[in-house]
Amino acid sequence: MKKYLFDYSFYKAVMVVLIITFGSCEDPFQYNPNEVLLSDDEKDLNHKNINRIEAIPQKDTLRFILISDTHHEYEDLDDFVELVNAKNDIDFVLISGDLTNFGLQTEYRETNDRLKKLKIPYVAVIGNHDLLGNGEKVFKEMYGNLNFHFKCNNHKFMMINTNSREYNFNGNVPDLDFLRSELNDTSAYNHAYVIGHVPPFNNDFDPDLVNSYTSILAETGRVKFAAHGHTGGFSIVDWYNNGVPYVQVDDMGARSYVLVKAGNNLISVENIIF
């Protein structure tokens, strides 16, 4: 051993091993689990994808997919992406939160590295796990605003942060003013869909805002459904008997997705297991 230590080739061999091991890694150096340092192609993804969605030409039937709670289910997500790429009639994918377990940048990357392989655009809304630690900061840089909306043909999609417990039920989450003002502008759309993570009938939703949230959704008569994740399991129920069905999107770990076909009327909402 002694003679090798002064042999240059010994150090070269060590360097080769390190380079082979870590040269294949995307980030050989990490500074803190909570670091937020994204490359340009990882930034502002919702905005970039919404531009693609808004450019979709007018069509009779819009077909989109809802998924939720992808967490660490990388293998299932890989299969999902492959499955969707094999179809050619889907317009876009919506994710109703929990893209991560711990809100870490490295987890956001793992998820996006898979979803970016989709041929069609995807748009994400934030979940409670995504807000942990620096997660909110990562989400804002990677995807953008926590509350936003976009249009496709005459369909309007309201993407809302409903993770009230993460803000200790401060009365501002979900942002009802935003929801109300955007839905009340009925000149701009015919059909609306509200997508959030925590559903109003779950105890992680601000109990003081449940009545307002659910009645705002019913006010215009144009909200075709509200879709949430968080709870696991698929269901579709008019919980508040006001004409707005609440769709529960199952976890990615359950290997299922929700396929929506929407025209001038809602045609179908279907849970598909793969």
Place this chain on the structure above:
Amino acid sequence: MRKALLIIICVITIPFAGQAGNETDSTERCHWLVPDHAKFQFAGNIGFLSGGFGYRYSNDKAELDFIYGYVPKTFGGPLHSATLKNTWIPFRSIEAGKGFTFDWFTVGIPVTYTFGDQFFFLAPKDQYPARYYDYSSALRLGLFVGGRADYKIPNAGYFNSVGVYYELGTYDLLLHNYIFNFGTTRFVDIFNLAIGVKVGFGK
């Protein structure tokens, strides 16, 4: 440098020393408090740059370090963290002659607390039901393996050795996600690299 540190530590500890003694007494009493080494590190999930001091114990088979780490804004911060790092050197050092020693295997556990209002040590009880989240968001438990080379400085003064080390490390949350993806993701992908310098103090 070492003397200055000695004096500072002793001045701080004199009030707790019980009976008032003369300077020599308290210096001797405080001698064990003087660190055995300082370390400066690049990366490794305890800061973009981190530095601290530490002690050898257990017949030089283990080291305990107290480290402060910083990530500047341009590298994903600003983030400040404090780390308690224990390193074990289980095998006998290889004496390579000319003052060089080589530890081909080290293994360690760093515990890192990242400061900030957005992080909790434990999920606040007034906000979350019991066991709502399984992990602290501020406190990370790490694991690393590494190696190092040291050079003993001849006729040394206060600094009697200088060395370089590397560590391949991961932490609890990455291990968690790895276990749930066992067989489909590469183990090496949850590890990252740290490089550091160690300076030994004479006693």
